[in-house]
Amino acid sequence: MRFRQVDVFSSEPLLGNPVAVVHDADHLSDDQMAAFARWTNLSETTFLLTPTTDEADYRLRIFTPAGELPFAGHPTLGSAHAWLEEGGRPAADDVVVQECGAGLVRVRRGQRLAFAGPPLIRSGPVEDADRAAICRALRIGDDEVVDAAWVDNGPGWVAVLLADAAAVLALQPDFAAFGSLDIGVVGPHPAGTSDADVEVRGFVPNMGIGEDPVTGSLNAGIAAWLAGDRLPTSYVAAQGAALGRRGRVHISVEESASGPVVWVGGDALTTIAGDVRI
Incomplete structure (x- = not known):
């Protein structure tokens, strides 16, 4: 073949x-x-x-x-x-x-x-027990989480918003503590410091790998959650720096007759x- x-x-x-x-x-x-x-x-x-x-x-x-x-x-x-x-x-x-x-x-x-x-097949806020499990898996305190939500469009994603890109890049997760969770993390780059607007990381130990280099489904879920609210309707996400990659994901949210469409x-x-x- x-x-x-x-x-x-x-x-x-x-x-x-x-x-x-x-x-x-x-x-x-x-x-x-x-x-x-x-x-x-x-x-x-x-x-x-x-x-x-x-x-x-x-x-x-x-x-x-x-x-x-x-x-x-x-x-x-x-x-x-x-x-x-x-x-x-x-x-x-x-x-x-x-x-x-x-x-x-x-x-x-x-x-x-x-x-x-x-x-999204699952959306909305994260319950306290799941939020505590996410913090343990990411080795962060609850006060470091700006927000969290389910953004599952198939693979099972839950997403966490941190204060900035530096906090995202500093993460050293405990993969043994993930259980059934697949966790995406996003944080904004300060204006003028990067060609990307946000930094994203996706942790998927349940898929047989620890961290995914660049993740379309996660970025689609994050955009469905944050674009037009905390993020613009058109932006660029960077992903993969922690693994020596330089992924760039181009997001655009457009209106249609049936509602907003996230293009990745x-x-x-x-x-x-x-x-x-x-």
């Missing part, structure tokens, strides 16, 4: 978040997909399949080393990039429609690919292309 490894959320090789993409994978079993995802040992591995509906251009299954996800952001952008690069032709020139466990996801084509964040954009670059035998 054809194979690509795509660096997402960076215009330069090796500075974003890689996703492994297997083309024409309809004949693979669940066990084969899971085994290959464990073998790549990346945060996500995806498999491009024939769609089950005429509304979609392709179907995608997304695996971490620990299991399957209904949706994830950087695999969506990386897989759309790989599908287009391999010669895929969407029904519409300006949008690619992906079918996945979370339903149909639109990926807009333009200066860079951008996906429309799916609706990022550059994508193929770093490996060839064949894979599974």
Whole structure:
């Protein structure tokens, strides 16, 4: 089968978040997909399949080393990039429609690919017990938390707002204390100190990794929570600095007939292309 490894959320090789993409994978079993995802040992591995509906251009299954996800952001952008690069032709020139466990996801084509964040399946404030568990996992005091909310659009995210980017970068979490939590953290950069408006980190020990380099789904959830309130409706998030990466996530919240749509954009670059035998 054809194979690509795509660096997402960076215009330069090796500075974003890689996703492994297997083309024409309809004949693979669940066990084969899971085994290959464990073998790549990346945060996500995806498999491009024939769609089950005429509304979609392709179907995608997304695996971490620990299991399957209904949706994830950087695999969506990386897989759309790989599908287009391999010669895929969407029904519409300006949008690619992906079918996945979370339903149909639109990926807009333009200066860079951008996906429309799916609706939150869990939102709202964090209960005291969960907030205490989050503080233990992040090794911070409750007084350091500016706010916290559920921003789950599939992977299970809960998000924490800290005072500034420096506080985000200083975190040294206790992964053994996470339990079932997947925690995202965001803090603003002081004006004029960075090309990004906020710093983001995503901690996912339950997915078989400790920290995700750059995370589309988390950034979509954070924007759904904070954009237009504590953050502008258009901004850039930096992620990955703690892991030696330089991810940049471009957020834009636009009004539509059905309500606000969070668009999450990022550059994508193929770093490996060839064949894979599974």
